[in-house]
Structures are given as structure tokens and as C-alpha cells.
Amino acid sequence: MIYFDNAATTYPKPEAVYREMDKCMREYCANPGRSGHKLSMEAGRVVLEARELLAELFHAKKSENIVFCLNATDALNIAIKGLVEKGDHVITTSMEHNSVLRPLKHLENAGIETTIVPCGKTGELDLSHIEKAIRGNTRLIVTTHASNVTGTIMPIKEIGEIARRNSLKYIIDTAQTAGAYPIDVEEINVDVLVFTGHKGLMGPQGVGGFYVKEGTALRQMREGGTGSMSESLIHPELLPDKYESGTPNTPGIAGLAAGLRFIKEVGIDHIRMHEERITRYFLEQLSKIEDVIVYGPGPLEKRAPVVSLNIENKTSSEVSFYLDNQFDIATRPGLHCAPLAHNTIGTGVHGAVRFSFGYYNTEDEVDKAVKALKSIVKEECC
Amino acid sequence: MIYFDNAATTYPKPEAVYREMDKCMREYCANPGRSGHKLSMEAGRVVLEARELLAELFHAKKSENIVFCLNATDALNIAIKGLVEKGDHVITTSMEHNSVLRPLKHLENAGIETTIVPCGKTGELDLSHIEKAIRGNTRLIVTTHASNVTGTIMPIKEIGEIARRNSLKYIIDTAQTAGAYPIDVEEINVDVLVFTGHKGLMGPQGVGGFYVKEGTALRQMREGGTGSMSESLIHPELLPDKYESGTPNTPGIAGLAAGLRFIKEVGIDHIRMHEERITRYFLEQLSKIEDVIVYGPGPLEKRAPVVSLNIENKTSSEVSFYLDNQFDIATRPGLHCAPLAHNTIGTGVHGAVRFSFGYYNTEDEVDKAVKALKSIVKEECC
Numbered sequence: 226m227i228y229f230d231n232a233a234t235t236y237p238k239p240e241a242v243y244r245e246m247d248k249c250m251r252e253y254c255a256n257p258g259r260s261g262h263k264l265s266m267e268a269g270r271v272v273l274e275a276r277e278l279l280a281e282l283f284h285a286k287k288s289e290n291i292v293f294c295l296n297a298t299d300a301l302n303i304a305i306k307g308l309v310e311k312g313d314h315v316i317t318t319s320m321e322h323n324s325v326l327r328p329l330k331h332l333e334n335a336g337i338e339t340t341i342v343p344c345g346k347t348g349e350l351d352l353s354h355i356e357k358a359i360r361g362n363t364r365l366i367v368t369t370h371a372s373n374v375t376g377t378i379m380p381i382k383e384i385g386e387i388a389r390r391n392s393l394k395y396i397i398d399t400a401q402t403a404g405a406y407p408i409d410v411e412e413i414n415v416d417v418l419v420f421t422g423h424k425g426l427m428g429p430q431g432v433g434g435f436y437v438k439e440g441t442a443l444r445q446m447r448e449g450g451t452g453s454m455s456e457s458l459i460h461p462e463l464l465p466d467k468y469e470s471g472t473p474n475t476p477g478i479a480g481l482a483a484g485l486r487f488i489k490e491v492g493i494d495h496i497r498m499h500e501e502r503i504t505r506y507f508l509e510q511l512s513k514i515e516d517v518i519v520y521g522p523g524p525l526e527k528r529a530p531v532v533s534l535n536i537e538n539k540t541s542s543e544v545s546f547y548l549d550n551q552f553d554i555a556t557r558p559g560l561h562c563a564p565l566a567h568n569t570i571g572t573g574v575h576g577a578v579r580f581s582f583g584y585y586n587t588e589d590e591v592d593k594a595v596k597a598l599k600s601i602v603k604e605e606c607c
Numbered sequence: 608m609i610y611f612d613n614a615a616t617t618y619p620k621p622e623a624v625y626r627e628m629d630k631c632m633r634e635y636c637a638n639p640g641r642s643g644h645k646l647s648m649e650a651g652r653v654v655l656e657a658r659e660l661l662a663e664l665f666h667a668k669k670s671e672n673i674v675f676c677l678n679a680t681d682a683l684n685i686a687i688k689g690l691v692e693k694g695d696h697v698i699t700t701s702m703e704h705n706s707v708l709r710p711l712k713h714l715e716n717a718g719i720e721t722t723i724v725p726c727g728k729t730g731e732l733d734l735s736h737i738e739k740a741i742r743g744n745t746r747l748i749v750t751t752h753a754s755n756v757t758g759t760i761m762p763i764k765e766i767g768e769i770a771r772r773n774s775l776k777y778i779i780d781t782a783q784t785a786g787a788y789p790i791d792v793e794e795i796n797v798d799v800l801v802f803t804g805h806k807g808l809m810g811p812q813g814v815g816g817f818y819v820k821e822g823t824a825l826r827q828m829r830e831g832g833t834g835s836m837s838e839s840l841i842h843p844e845l846l847p848d849k850y851e852s853g854t855p856n857t858p859g860i861a862g863l864a865a866g867l868r869f870i871k872e873v874g875i876d877h878i879r880m881h882e883e884r885i886t887r888y889f890l891e892q893l894s895k896i897e898d899v900i901v902y903g904p905g906p907l908e909k910r911a912p913v914v915s916l917n918i919e920n921k922t923s924s925e926v927s928f929y930l931d932n933q934f935d936i937a938t939r940p941g942l943h944c945a946p947l948a949h950n951t952i953g954t955g956v957h958g959a960v961r962f963s964f965g966y967y968n969t970e971d972e973v974d975k976a977v978k979a980l981k982s983i984v985k986e987e988c989c
Contacts, residue, residue, distance in 0.1 A: 226644075226645065226646065228637075228646070230637060230638070230642050230644065230646075230647070233637065233638035233641050233642055233647075233854075234636065234637055234638045234854065236636060236637055236646070237633070238632065238636075242632070243629060243632050243633055246628065246629070246632060246858070247625060247628070247629050250620065250624070250625050250628060250811060250862075251619070251625055254616065254618060254620075254811065254812065255610075255612060255615065255616055255618055255937065256612070256615035256616045256812070259615050259939065259944075260612050260615055260927075260937065260938070260939040260940075261924075261927060261928070261931070261939070261940065261941075262608075262612065262927070262930075262931040262937035262938065262939075263608065263931060263935075263937070264608065264610070264612075264618070264937055265612070265615070265937070294677070295676070295677035295681065295853065295856070296853035296854050296855075296856075297853060297854075298829060298831035298832060298852045298853025298854075299677065299829055299852075299853060301831065302828070302829045302830065302831065302852075322831075322832060323830075323831055323832040323833075323837065323840070324830075324831035324832050324852070324853060326840050327830035327831050327832075327840060327841070327842045327852075328829075328830045328831065330830070330840040330841060330842075331830045331842060421854070423854060429632060429636065429856075429857075429858050430636065430638070430854050430855065430856055430857045430858060430859075431813045431814070431855070431856025431857070431858065431859045432813070432856075433853070446684070446828065447680060447681055447684045447710075448684065448705075448706075448709035448710045448712070448713045449680035449683065449684065449704075449705055449706035449709050449710065449944075450680060450704060450705040450706050450709075450944030451705075451944075452944065455705065455941060455942035455943070455944050455945075455946060456942055456946045456955075457946070458705070458708050458709060458712040458946065458947075459709070459712060460709045460712075460713060470680045470681075470684075470706070470709075471677065471678035471679060471680025471706060471815070472615075472616065472678050472679075472680075472803070472805060472812050473678075473812065473813070474677070474678075474811075474812055474813025474814075474856060474859065475811075475812045475813070476628070476811050476812060476813065476858075476859070477812075477813045477856065477858070477859065480632075542643075545642075545643060545644070546643070548644075549643070549644040549645060553645075555637065555642065555644035555645070555646055555647070556642070556644070557641065557642040557643070557644075558642075558643065559643075559837060560837035560838055561837070562641075562831075562832030562833075562834065562837050563837075564837060564838045564839070564840065565840075573838075
């Protein structure tokens with residue numbers, strides 16, 4: 226199988242990720258931070274290592290500001306709901322995933338107002354629209370770092386500056402960028418940076434989380450056992466325990482640590498350049514096929530390695546089905562859990578076929594995909 | 608190492624669990640229920656299989672009433688907070704874990720009242736205390752199935768009956784029992800049954816969840832992408848999607864499925880009887896050592912395979928440290944995230960040393976532990 230669904234989950238993972246997870250399960254998967262015996266200490270050590278590697282990746286000063294959650298959606302719910310109150314106003318964009326839009330829509334029932342700033346046809350954001358949306362009761366801006374539909378990269382540094390000038394909180398969703406794009410939380414004015422473990426960070430599913438800026442206090446969403454201050458019925462305030470309750474996903478975090486070590490070794494610039502090369506090559510080849518409509522920004526520096534497209538007179542589901550069924554090529558059709566992004570780019574009804582590239586994809590695989598698309602256009606195959 | 612910390616996390620796991628997790632990571636760990644290609648379908652299939660195995664284990668009619676979460680704490684937070692509103696009254700017991708007590712304590716700030724029914728010195732509950740605690744505004748009873756400190760088994764069937772007679776909701780926490788004790792949600796009047804994957808269910812850490820009774824509606828705690836109804840900004844109401852947002856922990860759920868298959872093959876009665884035999888043998892041997900104080904109920908049918916103890920004039924931390932350091936025996940000292948349970952049994956200051964047994968423990972290991980304890984009592988070793 227040729228796997229072009231890396232924006233959903235990267236696959237395969239580095240060999241070291243498989244090995245570390247298996248080693249964790251077989252050799253040290255006791256309860257970290259709970260019992261104090263050797264296995265428990267070893268489990269705790271790998272959790273701390275993953276936290277430190279994430280802090281290093283995002284340039285956070287302290288690893289205790291890195292929090293582990295179930296996934297990015299969990300982290301976004303904690304971050305968004307933890308920052309706003311009745312009467313507050315939140316600004317977001319039309320390119321967001323349902324993990325941002327659905328919590329915000331839900332919060333409208335609790336008296337929180339939302340402005341969804343419309344983006345352009347390629348998913349690009351006009352910063353002046355953010356500034357114009359600011360009101361007296363605006364508390365928060367939430368944006369993705371890159372769209373999961375078009376790959377469009379958002380100007381997070383500039384949005385952070387707008388947030389700073391207007392004393393607003395800012396949450397960034399890096400699900401599509403962390404691990405390949407440099408992000409410095411000391412340089413960008415961000416209160417909460419949400420990440421997921423199973424995409425660019427090369428770890429397994431089941432681990433996401435966030436960085437929270439020193440001094441930015443969220444209401445926690447889960448209380449429970451933390452292994453700390455066990456004598457107290459009041460959930461502890463210390464970080465990261467405030468936001469982490471119950472037994473963590475130790476094998477998942479161990480796998481993520483291995484993914485992070487791999488990224489550090491290979492270098493995020495190298496990873497990004499490889500993915501850019503594949504994306505550029507695919508876009509070049511696509512431009513030679515008639516009847517293929519490509520979405521998203523033209524300049525490559527504005528696009529994460531995601532290319533959504535459609536073929537004239539075919540639904541995205543048909544095309545993805547043929548690619549999988551006839552050519553063993555995995556892509557994603559439909560709306561990609563981001564309905565307003567599809568409205569923005571004009572694919573709100575049938576969605577689009579998404580090709581999303583990862584570190585292990587090759588030009589040769591792109592050639593095969595292009596050949597398959599040509600065959601589908603000509604209806605040779607189906 | 609001799610591992611007697613199974614109440615924190617069972618270890619080791621069946622070989623099939625390690626193999627299935629590794630297979631999942633290497634062969635089919637795409638995003639389940641999202642993309643529709645072959646790998647995604649295979650990931651979706653294993654998630655459904657785990658759901659069906661859990662439904663079968665708990666005698667739930669439909670697998671869609673099984674919901675996956677990060678851990679039992681996550682599930683308890685969703686269940687408790689999803690059922691109560693300002694002005695409601697909740698009844699629980701003094702034997703609960705902080706995963707129940709801390710959310711309830713937190714809810715007091717939101718105008719929810721709690722009665723914590725005191726249990727007896729062995730952790731046993733007098734049912735009349737539950738009945739007496741019921742008020743006009745009582746909405747919910749929450750209890751553990753077995754205490755993580757003393758192993759004391761709660762009369763869940765009888766509590767369920769009290770809940771039914773008084774039209775109250777009932778949540779059971781089966782973290783210490785699922786996989787070894789028969790639980791039939793059709794027979795017991797339970798609205799939400801919370802489970803964890805990494806203890807008796809033999810799966811990895813990072814997966815917990817709950818069964819929710821048909822017709823019992825909880826407010827969801829997380830909105831986001833579900834792979835269903837992607838066009839809607841309103842989080843879907845259908846089960847299990849209502850309570851499951853974002854990418855699930857597929858490798859963890861795959862491992863849990865393997866654990867559940869193992870349990871089905873071996874039989875929960877066989878597993879329970881083995882653990883009971885080990886517990887009985889340990890208690891018999893302990894009764895021959897002077898200066899050892901054992902907590903929890905006498906009759907074995909009232910005790911899950913957990914034995915907490917102290918040695919006169921030694922703190923639990925000291926004893927656990929010696930056991931680990933000198934004898935390579937893993938136990939847990941301290942308060943075990945259940946401070947009121949320790950107050951109940953009289954160990955609120957220094958906690959207790961917990962021995963908790965699993966399917967892979969042997970009489971020979973117990974002999975070694977008893978020898979080690981004798982040596983610690985006599986101060987030969989330390």
C-alpha cells in the first residue's frame with residue numbers, strides 16, 4: 226500500500242517507536258509516579274523524558290508546562306473551556322477543524338460568543354479580519370497552525386502579536402505542523418500550544434497534549450488521582466498534575482519519546498524539506514493533468530504537505546475508493562472534520578480527496594499516484 | 608522482580624497483548640473511522656471488536672453503549688459531571704478513590720452537595736447508611752466495586768436496588784474488579800459502569816471507558832471530530848460518538864482487545880479463583896508473623912486480591928522501600944490516592960503497604976514476600 230493519509234495519522238513510524246513501545250509493555254509498564262518501585266520509577270522516567278523532549282522542541286523553558294492528554298481534541302477542549310467564561314467572545318477562523326469549532330459551538334449554549342473569521346478561497350487569512358473582529362469582551366483567539374484540508378499555513382506569529390497588543394489569550398493547534406515546522410513558544414506569543422503525538426511527532430495514537438505558558442491558568446477539566454498530594458480531596462494546582470489525572474498512557478508516551486528522539490536526530494528542517502520536495506513534485510505533476518482541481522495556496526512556503534483535489538464530474542468518495550481499491554493508494558475523501566474549510570474553498574458538498582505526505586513518502590510513490598489519477602480521469606480503470 | 612502492584616497496573620500482560628499492539632503499530636495503525644481506505648478500515652475493525660468484547664463481558668446488549676476514554680478517571684469525570692446539575696445531591700462512600708472524591712469535591716463549587724457515607728474499619732459498607740443519606744434532591748450514587756486499598760467488595764447489586772427504588776442514577780467504578788469478577792449490567796441496576804483497560808482487563812495503560820445504559824443521557828465533556836456527520840458544527844448525539852472525540856488510542860484498544868480475548872479464553876472464574884488462592888495463601892502466611900497488621904475484611908469472598916498491611920513501628924514507605932531495594936519485590940506504600948479509605952481503616956497518616964495480586968503471581972512469589980517481611984520485622988535486612 227502507498228500511504229498518503231499522513232495528516233490523519235503518520236504511517237509508518239520509525240522502527241525505534243515500535244521497539245520502544247514493545248520494550249515499555251514488556252519491561253517497565255508499571256504505573257508511573259505512583260508506587261515508587263523500580264518499574265514504576267522507570268515508567269516515570271520515560272514520561273519525564275518525553276516531556277523534556279517536547280519542551281525542547283517547542284523551546285519551552287520548563288517541562289512541567291507540557292501536559293499529556295488523550296489527543297489534540299481533548300487538549301483543545303481543556304484549553305478553550307479552561308480559558309473562557311460566560312459573556313466572553315472568542316475569535317477563530319473558517320479553516321478550523323471540528324475539534325475547535327464544535328467546542329466553540331457548544332459553548333454558545335453557555336453564553337460565550339464566537340466570531341468565525343472567513344478565510345480566502347485558498348484558505349489564507351487576512352489579518353485585518355482578526356483585528357476587526359476584536360470587541361470589548363473578546364478574550365481569546367484560537368487558530369490552527371496549518372489547515373488539515375488545504376495545508377494553508379496561518380501567520381501565527383502575527384496573530385500572536387495581535388493577541389499581545391489587545392491583551393487576548395491565544396491558542397494554536399499544531400496538529401498538522403509539530404515535528405516538521407519550527408515553533409518557538411518564547412518567540413511567538415502563545416498561551417496554549419496544542420499538539421498531537423501521532424502525526425508529525427511520529428508517536429502512536431492515544432497521546433496528545435499541550436504546552437501552557439507560565440502564568441496562564443486554565444480551569445482543569447478532570448480531577449482525580451495524580452500520585453501527588455494524595456491526602457487532599459482538592460485537586461492539586463501544581464503543574465503538570467493540575468491537568469493530568471489518572472494513569473497516563475505510558476506505552477504511548479514511551480513511543481512518542483522515541484518519535485521525538487528520531488526527529489531530533491534527523492532534524493525537523495530535514496523532515497520538512499523532504500515533505501516539501503514531495504509536495505512540490507506532486508503539485509508539478511498534477512498541473513499536467515487536465516480535469517484535476519487543486520485547492521490551497523500556490524506558494525509552497527504557505528502550504529504544509531497536504532494537497533486536496535477533485536476530479537471534474539467525480540465525487541471525492543469515488544476517487545478515493547478507486548485509488549484504494551484499484552491502486553492500493555490510501556487517501557481521505559469527504560469533509561475531513563472541517564466543514565467550514567470546505568465551504569471556504571468551495572467543496573462543501575462533496576469534499577475533496579486529500580493527499581497528505583510524510584517523511585517516508587517517495588517521488589516514486591507520487592509517480593504511481595499521478596499515473597492512477599490519470600487513469601481515473603480517463604476512466605480507464607473504473 | 609516479583610510484581611505485587613497489580614491494583615496499580617497489571618504486569619506482565621499476556622503475550623498476545625504485546626503482539627497485537629506491535630502488529631497494530633506496524634501493520635494497520637491508520638485512523639479508524641476516518642478515511643475509509645483498507646488500513647483505516649482494519650483499525651476501525653479492531654476498535655469495534657474491543658467494543659463488542661467489552662459489551663459481551665459486561666452483558667451489555669449493544670456495543671455502541673461502550674465508550675472509550677483516556678482512563679477510568681476520565682470516564683468517571685464524564686459520568687459524574689454528565690449526570691448532575693446545580694442543586695443536586697450525590698452519595699458516595701469513604702472507600703472511594705480520588706478519581707471519585709476529587710471531581711465531587713470540585714463540583715461543590717458549582718452548587719452540588721455530597722454525602723460521603725462512612726464505611727466500617729474493614730471498609731465494609733452498611734447499606735442502611737446509604738438509604739439514610741437519601742434526600743429530596745439526591746440524584747446520584749457513586750461507589751467503587753472494590754476498594755483499591757483494602758480490596759473490600761461493595762454490595763453493588765443491593766446499592767443498585769436502592770437506586771432503582773429511589774429513582775436515582777448509579778455509577779460503579781470497576782477498576783479493581785473487571786476481568787475477574789462477573790458483572791452483568793442487565794442484572795445490576797447501573798447507569799454507568801466505568802472500567803479501566805490496564806488492570807484486570809489485561810490491556811495497556813491509556814485506555815479506559817464506560818458502559819452507559821440505554822436511555823441514560825450524559826452531557827458530553829469533549830466535542831470535536833468524530834468521523835461522523837462531519838458537515839455539522841453541532842457535536843453528534845449518536846453513540847458512542849457523542850462521548851468519543853478525536854483520534855482514539857488504536858494501539859491501546861488493539862492491546863485491550865487481545866487482553867479481552869485472553870480473558871474470554873481462560874475464563875474470568877478461573878482468573879478470579881487463581882487470584883483468590885494467592886490472596887488466601889498470603890493471608891494465611893501473614894497470620895503467622897507477629898507485628899504485621901493486616902487491613903480489610905476477613906472473609907475472602909468480601910475481598911478482591913488486594914492486601915494492605917503495616918509492620919509495627921515502621922512506615923509503609925520504609926517497608927515498601929526495603930521490599931523493592933533488598934528483595935526486588937514491587938508493592939505500593941502510602942495513601943494510594945484514596946485518603947478517606949485510609950482514614951476509615953486507621954492508616955491516614957502513614958498509609959499502608961499494598962500487595963495486589965494478578966493472574967501471573969504464584970505461591971512461590973508469596974513465599975518469598977513472606978520471608979522478606981519476616982526479615983524486615985526482625986530487622987535482619989535493613
